[in-house]
Amino acid sequence: MRSKIDKILLIILLIAFLVSIYLIFQWVPQIKASNPAEQIAQRIFYFHVPSAWLGFMAFFVVFCGSVAYLVTRDRKYELISVASAEIGVLFISLVLITGPIWAKPVWGIWWTWDVRLTSSLILWLIYVAFLMLRRYLPDGSKRANLSAVVGIIGFIDVPIVYYSIRWWETQHPKAVMASSEGSLAAPMFFAFMFSLATFTLLYVYLIRKRYQLLALEDTINKQFKEMEIL
Amino acid sequence: MMSTAFSILKKDLRMEFRSKESILAMWIFSLLIFVIFNFTFEVSRLVMLEIAPGLLWVAFVFSGMFGLNQSFSMEKENGNLRAMALMPVDGGQIYVGKFLSVTIIMLMFEALIFPIFIIFYDLQLSLGMFMLIPVLLAGTIGFTSLGTILSAVAVHTRNQQILLSLLLWPLVSPIIIWSVTLTGMVLSGEMTEACYPLLVRVGAFDVIFFTLSYMLFDFILED
Numbered sequence: 505m506r507s508k509i510d511k512i513l514l515i516i517l518l519i520a521f522l523v524s525i526y527l528i529f530q531w532v533p534q535i536k537a538s539n540p541a542e543q544i545a546q547r548i549f550y551f552h553v554p555s556a557w558l559g560f561m562a563f564f565v566v567f568c569g570s571v572a573y574l575v576t577r578d579r580k581y582e583l584i585s586v587a588s589a590e591i592g593v594l595f596i597s598l599v600l601i602t603g604p605i606w607a608k609p610v611w612g613i614w615w616t617w618d619v620r621l622t623s624s625l626i627l628w629l630i631y632v633a634f635l636m637l638r639r640y641l642p643d644g645s646k647r648a649n650l651s652a653v654v655g656i657i658g659f660i661d662v663p664i665v666y667y668s669i670r671w672w673e674t675q676h677p678k679a680v681m682a683s684s685e686g687s688l689a690a691p692m693f694f695a696f697m698f699s700l701a702t703f704t705l706l707y708v709y710l711i712r713k714r715y716q717l718l719a720l721e722d723t724i725n726k727q728f729k730e731m732e733i734l
Numbered sequence: 735m736m737s738t739a740f741s742i743l744k745k746d747l748r749m750e751f752r753s754k755e756s757i758l759a760m761w762i763f764s765l766l767i768f769v770i771f772n773f774t775f776e777v778s779r780l781v782m783l784e785i786a787p788g789l790l791w792v793a794f795v796f797s798g799m800f801g802l803n804q805s806f807s808m809e810k811e812n813g814n815l816r817a818m819a820l821m822p823v824d825g826g827q828i829y830v831g832k833f834l835s836v837t838i839i840m841l842m843f844e845a846l847i848f849p850i851f852i853i854f855y856d857l858q859l860s861l862g863m864f865m866l867i868p869v870l871l872a873g874t875i876g877f878t879s880l881g882t883i884l885s886a887v888a889v890h891t892r893n894q895q896i897l898l899s900l901l902l903w904p905l906v907s908p909i910i911i912w913s914v915t916l917t918g919m920v921l922s923g924e925m926t927e928a929c930y931p932l933l934v935r936v937g938a939f940d941v942i943f944f945t946l947s948y949m950l951f952d953f954i955l956e957d
């Protein structure tokens with residue numbers, strides 16, 4: 505099962521993570537902020553935003569996998585969407601942990617019911633429910649169908665949830681990439697993109713591993729069943 | 735073409751009118767929510783007026799879970815769920831039938847609990863309150879359109895009741911947000927033109943999830 509690609513990926517990942525940690529903590533210049541705590545806390549941004557990006561990407565993969573499963577009935581797609589949902593929950597958990605760590609020194613509070621925070625939390629809840637559903641169902645095509653349906657509904661609901669929560673006043677800093685006055689300085693942009701690429705690679709590695717594991721479980725279960733018949 | 739849906743609707747409503755199981759349970763449960771809220775949040779009348787719309791929807795949504803859970807769990811007895819799956823009809827038909835029965839039962843329950851709500855929180859009845867009808871209708875349809883399909887998903891699990899809540903509440907949060915805002919506007923008599931776009935949003939949510947559920951329901955029934 506262990507392929508050469510995984511080994512190479514792992515080595516690249518190790519190097520890339522070391523480099524991005526160096527970039528984030530040593531190379532990137534200190535931001536100008538009146539509050540010294542804010543200067544340090546700002547560096548969490550290089551972990552926080554890539555995690556959020558990966559969470560969304562993972563849930564998009566869940567959606568695609570669910571649609572593909574319902575169309576083709578290929579178990580492969582079911583396993584991909586499950587693997588992706590698990591990783592997505594993991595990364596959104598990271599977002600929900602790193603966010604408050606940053607917010608405490610900068611905003612002075614751990615949590616506020618702002619649109620991004622609230623919608624991330626609801627996003628997390630949707631996909632935790634997705635995983636819980638699978639726990640409560642016996643393995644089989646029924647489980648695959650039901651979770652695919654929830655995977656599709658959940659993903660379509662995500663932008664609507666975001667849109668509806670925007671009703672509350674936002675306290676969250678504007679997206680630095682998008683706004684013109686607050687664009688990132690060149691080294692910061694580079695470090696951010698490097699971190700983003702590293703995280704994306706991590707996602708690729710994790711989903712490959714998780715998928716292989718799930719497929720292996722499948723094979724073992726099948727062999728057990730065959731033995732029971734004999 | 736919709737005869738299957740109407741047969742299911744007729745069957746469900748007849749069962750409900752004979753036993754009154756869902757409506758009664760929902761009504762009593764809402765009453766309990768009002769009582770418990772009164773103990774847990776001892777607030778002045780002015781604050782009470784501000785949180786009343788939220789309280790009303792908490793009561794609706796929590797009690798609505800009863801109706802949704804009941805809708806498919808009663809089919810589980812005597813293997814009816816399997817029989818439904820075997821029916822040579824479009825799964826969407828079954829969805830429409832179940833959706834209609836749950837929605838009608840929930841609307842009736844809302845109509846029955848609303849007078850109690852008015853009395854408990856000493857709200858002023860006015861002509862403007864008629865605007866609550868479209869608000870409650872649109873909000874309830876949004877809740878039940880998603881609730882029906884998720885109830886059909888949850889009924890296959892060991893832990894149906896808790897799982898339905900876990901699945902449904904995060905997904906219907908937009909409906910709750912918009913409906914509470916709209917209800918607040920109506921109750922405070924500020925039903926201005928600003929709420930029509932909001933009502934359109936709720937309507938759009940209803941249409942999206944009704945259509946999506948209608949299309950996906952076939953996959954839930956099949957084995």
